[in-house]
Amino acid sequence: MAIGFKQREFLLAVEGLTVSFDGFKAVNDLSFYVDENEIRVIIGPNGAGKTTVLDLICGKTEATSGSIQFRGKELTKMNENEIVLAGVGRKFQTPSIYDDLTVFENLEISYPRGRTVWGALAFKRDAAVRERVEAVAEMIFLKDRLDTSAELLSHGQKQWLEIGMLLIQDPDLLMLDEPVAGMSVSERVKTAELLHRIIKDRSVLVIEHDMKFVEDIAHKVTVLHQGQILSEGSMEKVKSDPKVIEVYLGH
Amino acid sequence: MIKTPRFLKRGDLMAMVALAVLLVVILPMTLDVFRLNLVAKYLTYAFVAIGLVLCWGMGGILSLGQGVFFGLGGYCMAMFLKLEASSVANTKIQSTPGIPDFMDWNQITQLPLFWQPFHSLTFALIAVVVVPTAFALLVGTAMFKRRVGGVYFAIITQALAAILTILIVGQQGYTGGINGITDLRTLKGWDIRSDHAKLILYFVEVACLFACIVVAILIRNSKLGRILVAMREKEDRVRFSGYNVANFKIFAFCAAAAFASIGGALFTLEVGFMSPSFVGIVPSIEMVIYTAVGGRLSIFGAVYGTLLVNFAKTSLSESFPQLWLFGLGALFIAVVLAFPNGLAGIWRDYVQVHLVRLIFRRRPPPGAVPGWTDDSVADAAAAE
Numbered sequence: 001m002a003i004g005f006k007q008r009e010f011l012l013a014v015e016g017l018t019v020s021f022d023g024f025k026a027v028n029d030l031s032f033y034v035d036e037n038e039i040r041v042i043i044g045p046n047g048a049g050k051t052t053v054l055d056l057i058c059g060k061t062e063a064t065s066g067s068i069q070f071r072g073k074e075l076t077k078m079n080e081n082e083i084v085l086a087g088v089g090r091k092f093q094t095p096s097i098y099d100d101l102t103v104f105e106n107l108e109i110s111y112p113r114g115r116t117v118w119g120a121l122a123f124k125r126d127a128a129v130r131e132r133v134e135a136v137a138e139m140i141f142l143k144d145r146l147d148t149s150a151e152l153l154s155h156g157q158k159q160w161l162e163i164g165m166l167l168i169q170d171p172d173l174l175m176l177d178e179p180v181a182g183m184s185v186s187e188r189v190k191t192a193e194l195l196h197r198i199i200k201d202r203s204v205l206v207i208e209h210d211m212k213f214v215e216d217i218a219h220k221v222t223v224l225h226q227g228q229i230l231s232e233g234s235m236e237k238v239k240s241d242p243k244v245i246e247v248y249l250g251h
Numbered sequence: 252m253i254k255t256p257r258f259l260k261r262g263d264l265m266a267m268v269a270l271a272v273l274l275v276v277i278l279p280m281t282l283d284v285f286r287l288n289l290v291a292k293y294l295t296y297a298f299v300a301i302g303l304v305l306c307w308g309m310g311g312i313l314s315l316g317q318g319v320f321f322g323l324g325g326y327c328m329a330m331f332l333k334l335e336a337s338s339v340a341n342t343k344i345q346s347t348p349g350i351p352d353f354m355d356w357n358q359i360t361q362l363p364l365f366w367q368p369f370h371s372l373t374f375a376l377i378a379v380v381v382v383p384t385a386f387a388l389l390v391g392t393a394m395f396k397r398r399v400g401g402v403y404f405a406i407i408t409q410a411l412a413a414i415l416t417i418l419i420v421g422q423q424g425y426t427g428g429i430n431g432i433t434d435l436r437t438l439k440g441w442d443i444r445s446d447h448a449k450l451i452l453y454f455v456e457v458a459c460l461f462a463c464i465v466v467a468i469l470i471r472n473s474k475l476g477r478i479l480v481a482m483r484e485k486e487d488r489v490r491f492s493g494y495n496v497a498n499f500k501i502f503a504f505c506a507a508a509a510f511a512s513i514g515g516a517l518f519t520l521e522v523g524f525m526s527p528s529f530v531g532i533v534p535s536i537e538m539v540i541y542t543a544v545g546g547r548l549s550i551f552g553a554v555y556g557t558l559l560v561n562f563a564k565t566s567l568s569e570s571f572p573q574l575w576l577f578g579l580g581a582l583f584i585a586v587v588l589a590f591p592n593g594l595a596g597i598w599r600d601y602v603q604v605h606l607v608r609l610i611f612r613r614r615p616p617p618g619a620v621p622g623w624t625d626d627s628v629a630d631a632a633a634a635e
Binding site for chain 1: 475483484485488498
């Protein structure tokens with residue numbers, strides 16, 4: 001299978017990552033690696049530091065120590081927008097969309113062109129933009145709502161819209177924070193179907209509580225507890241780990 | 252299915268024609284020169300209000316210090332006019348002829364270095380826009396790069412207005428102090444105090460106003476305009492979509508400053524003097540009130556709001572001078588509580604609907620109404 005001894009390159013390498021808020025270590029000496037095209041799910045009880053890990057990767061929170069390497073680039077030294085340009089996309093836990101803009105405009109803003117002030121002034125809504133927006137809108141089940149103001153969408157549709165905004169960015173690493181939380185059963189099924197389609201050709205880091213959903217999509221699961229890794233591996237391995245059962249799954 | 256933003260939308264064009272008819276035909280024909288000059292004075296604030304629509308209404312950046320930029324623009328213009336009025340022939344009774352009178356009163360015997368370039372009209376006209384915009388760039392960079400925003404930003408701009416006022420008043424010999432720069436007479440030999448000159452200046456001002464309105468509409472209709480709205484809504488989402496949010500805020504703040512500075516320079520020309528009373532906290536807040544009353548999302552609303560509040564101010568303070576400030580405060584509270592989209596909102600929700608029905612003899616399909624005052628995306632959505 002492998003020819004030669006080329007060192008294995010990870011897409012994302014988190015090493016010794018620590019962040020402390022007034023002495024409280026929300027993430028404590030955390031290390032994990034994500035491969036190209038891998039779907040990694042992070043689970044863990046409330047307050048385990050899951051969202052903080054995503055915040056650290058996308059630059060929202062500054063690390064106290066440790067490193068985050070993405071394709072050989074050190075993310076801890078970069079601005080949020082530079083991290084996005086490097087290829088990391090992030091979906092927030094509560095749908096984070098622009099209520100006062102239409103669905104089309106929401107998607108258009110994420111189109112990866114004209115991101116500087118002058119670029120945005122000169123930006124033209126050409127055929128390429130329109131096709132891409134329409135294609136993504138179809139994927140996220142909102143093709144006939146393009147001219148609707150985003151605030152009129154249902155909760156589930158808002159979640160899809162934000163996922164769509166990330167798809168337009170076409171990131172190499174997609175980070176999703178509880179993508180099915182608060183969704184109805186039918187919306188959940190549709191979202192799972194949507195995620196299965198969009199996780200091709202990219203790596204995905206997902207935080208999720210819905211174990212059925214996790215089992216369905218995860219290649220590998222990382223269990224966090226008090227800012228540290230409790231267990232890591234396939235879903236079967238993690239599920240049978242007594243430590244995990246005690247702090248998380250047992251409840 | 253998806254409408255592409257055109258150069259100018261139909262609604263904007265109609266609003267522009269309506270405003271042009273009012274400013275170019277109706278007002279000059281019905282008002283005497285004194286009243287028309289009052290309108291000209293009010294309109295200089297409309298430049299500030301348009302800037303605030305971009306910066307505050309769309310971008311959500313509340314600046315309570317627009318008087319600073321209005322004043323800087325006005326002072327740049329006044330410095331040129333003052334130097335022209337202070338020719339050696341005009342000032343031969345002074346102990347140092349050829350310098351502005353207030354310098355002479357303050358025992359200054361030589362024109363300060365920073366006044367020197369204002370002998371040139373070209374330099375002065377460039378400085379009118381460049382000095383305030385550069386100052387906004389400096390303040391904006393210092394604040395927004397450090398993520399200072401919201402109330403903190405508003406307080407700091409307020410402090411800047413106070414600081415500049417104190418500086419101008421304190422440095423009497425260089426700035427004319429509390430009286431400001433007065434007794435301005437000619438522009439390149441052309442007497443700006445005559446009725447004829449005031450009429451011409453009025454039309455020059457209206458032309459500048461329309462130029463600014465077009466620029467503001469272009470900004471609003473570009474993707475940058477939508478990013479400003481998006482930033483006001485969910486700043487983090489914009490940031491994590493790959494935009495440097497600080498740069499967009501700096502742009503909006505600088506654009507507002509540039510508009511304000513043009514208004515300030517025209518104020519100096521129309522009114523014939525410039526003083527610190529147009530720089531400080533109170534005028535800066537009044538400018539925000541004009542925008543709020545007009546509708547902070549509507550470029551045209553801001554112009555009408557400015558005109559109406561100032562008309563009210565003049566007529567009320569003529570008859571009840573003590574009551575005016577209370578009236579202004581009450582107006583602001585009423586607008587914020589009852590009509591958050593100001594006059595533009597009232598027009599769109601109550602008047603336009605009936606007008607369209609009257610003209611087309613039917614209920615128009617939702618969303619197909621040609622925006623009369625403003626059909627910015629933000630506005631349309633806010634109506635829901």
